[in-house]
Amino acid sequence: MENQRSLVLYIAASLDGYIARNDESLDWLFKVEGEGDNGYKSFYDTVDTILMGRKTYDWIILHEKGNFPYINKECYVFSRTAMENNENVTFFNGDIAEFMHELKTKAGKAIWLVGGGELLHSFLKEKLLDEIIITLAPVVIGKGIPLFKEDELGIELTLKDIRRFNQFAELHYKVNNNQRMK
Template identity: 60%
Template sequence: MKNQESGEVPHKNKECYVFSRSSQEDTDHVTFVNGDIRDFVDKEKSKGGKNIWIVGGGELLDAFIQEDLIDEFIITVAPVILGNGIPLFREGDRSLNLTLKGTQQFNQFVELHYEVKR
């Protein structure tokens, strides 16, 4: 969880949760979660905070999509083409309609910001 170069914890001013299938002991900077996603989100919303930012792969994202818990996508495209890899979106019989909110360029990376149409 630490930045390899500076030794600092990223986003140290934010609460950090890591979803895991196995039970893990919490650290000073990370709380591990292996329970129901909807229960977790409901609990976080009840705290009166603003946004819940999810960083993860296709399996975690799919669980949030299945529960209709995604309002926005911020996807960063890197200048690398992988022949084989883990897909960001899993196969399924659902679809989401999105509205483009904006784009940003960071050197060779492009960030796409979409809002889920409700």
């Protein structure tokens, strides 16, 4: 499908592949010296739809103290349990592939998969992710919540760009959904 919207994972991780500590702390991330907003605003302006898992949503609600950061975007939260929608988000617990087919064919900008790891894994298994933009922090935390779950997905990527934001390295990949490593 030629004019479909892209689903982009835009996320930060430690050098050893973790997106948070086991207690969901991001303290390690905020200790790294970046540059400006590390490219966040320029990326944020390219998207009009936000997708996230329930754990990520709960983390945001807890840590942002009621200031929902995606107020001007269409936002969906994927949850295994039915939840009541609110002014900021629509909760979803149906078929991911069918939902994404409908969402990608609607007019609009790119779609941002915020996180987390469980939801990402579901999207990778269904071959729904189009791009990965990962900002690596020069920190090895040793254990925590992994960006990628252990599985035999064998996904091939094509490097599109590399950018540096002081101590952070941003790697931008195209996901080759038609190719799987054997």
